[in-house]
Every structure is written in structure tokens, then in C-alpha cells.
Amino acid sequence: MWPFGRRADKLSMEQAIERAERLVRKYGQTGPYRLVEDPVVLRNLVRGLARNWVRHGLPLCPCKKVTGKREVDKWIVCPCREHHEEIARDGSCCCGLFHKGD
């Protein structure tokens, strides 16, 4: 089953924003990393995720290239496959949504 609930090809932007924000806040609370604190950055990245959710049916990282091939794009569903490595190396994931905890 899709890990983030029902697939959402027909979400409105407002619905997608709500879901994307819920998704990242949940991972920020339960995962090993902290969510970006700057509200402007958070708002922009949530909108980027939501845009991809509406366009592609998945909350794809707004910083990564979308191929249109589901078997490839599944690796860039937020939190993406590379985020652990990126955070270990750079202190934050590529888009800056999740950061190394204190």
C-alpha cells in the first residue's frame, strides 16, 4: 500500500498543501531529523511538494528531477531515498526541508 495514504491524482492545490504539510510535520516529529524552522522556506517547500502531488500524483521532492517513470520517481517521494546521505554530508537534505537534529 502507498505509505502516505490514498494516491491523490485529483487533489486540489489546497488539499495537496494540507497533506504535504501534514506529511513533513509528521516526519519532523517522528523521524530522526528536525523540520526547517524558517516559516518562509517551509511554506515554499510545502508548496513545491504539493505542486508535484497535484501534477504527478506523488509528493515528489521539489528539488529533484521528475522523470515521469513511477519506478524511478518513487525514490524521490519525500522524504527521498537520498535524504539520510545528504543530511549526513551537508547537514540538511537537498531542498533544505530536513536538518540534522541538535
Added chain:
Amino acid sequence: MAIEIGQKAPQFELPGVDDKTHSLAQVKGPQGTIVVFSCNHCPYVVMYEERMVKLHRDYAPRGITMVAINANDTEAYPADNLENMKLRAASRGFEFPYLIDESQESARLYGATRTPEVFLLDESGTVVYHGRIDDNAEDAGAVERHDLREALEQLLAGSPIAVPDTTPIGCGIKWRLGGCGSGCATKGCADRKCNSEK
């Protein structure tokens, strides 16, 4: 961590899409300079390119020049190599120098981590603003806070910059293996110098 507000901006001498080498001393404007770390492929840069062009058009006549620097690893991201930078600059109508920082040294010296990430320098080359261009990457028409423009106006008016530091919105700079200099020895990272420093 980005260079602190109030510090002198590091010098650079980098090749550009015009096949000429440009230094900070050459590109700096009489009233100030916008140094923006950028690239070709980052979706956030793409969203901001038109605004960057407009910023240059609006402020160059007022004595503030712009220079864009691409520090991404061009081996891992060929879309960001110099040939593609030339195409990009031509297609988007860049009227400012677009330089490549292949060694990533300038990005490290500035402490830049994202694209686009802006450093605004005053006429003496001191950093007076760092961070984002504005608060809405996706929709230029819905911007509520024009962070860089506000800093530019304050600089030109001789006033202190009210909000000198903001968090940039954009993708991380693509460091070469070990190029970040963190010495983290990330799995798969083959940079010998980096790993040998541990």
C-alpha cells in the same frame, strides 16, 4: 555557514560564459554588487531566473551590478557544465556575467550552500545582505516580502539593512565527492583528500 554580515566578501577570479575571466574587482558596481550562487538545473533557480534578469536591469543603471556563479559538480550534473551555461545564459537573456566555479572554492569561501543564494555587497565589498531573493519562489506575482529588493533600496539610501540575513530557498549546491570539505567520509564518497583528513 555563510560568510557573516559585515565581513569583506572573498575575491574570486572565474571563467564566464563569454570565455573571459572575471574577478570580483572587475564586476563590482560603484554602489554595490549582487553575487548570486546559481546553476542551470535547480528548479528554484529556474523559477527565479526571470526575477534575476529584472533585478539586474533595474539596479545596474543605479550602480549595483549582478554576477551569477555556478559551483555545482558538472561531472555529476552535466546540465550545469559551461557549454550548457552558455546556452542557458543566451536563452534566458542574462546581461550579467555568469561564471563557473569548477573548484568550488568560491562557494566554500562564501559559505554558500544553496541555489539561488544571494550575497549583497556594498561599494566597499562588505557583505550587507545574505539569503533569498524574495519569499515566494513559485509565484512572482504573489510575493509579500521582496527581501533582496528591500535590502537594495536600503543600501542605496544609505540606511542600515533592516533584515540582513534570511534563509535561502533552493536546492543544495552539488558538491563534488568530498568537495564539501566536511570530511564526513560519506559512504560512497571517494574523495581521498577528504577521507584522509579524518
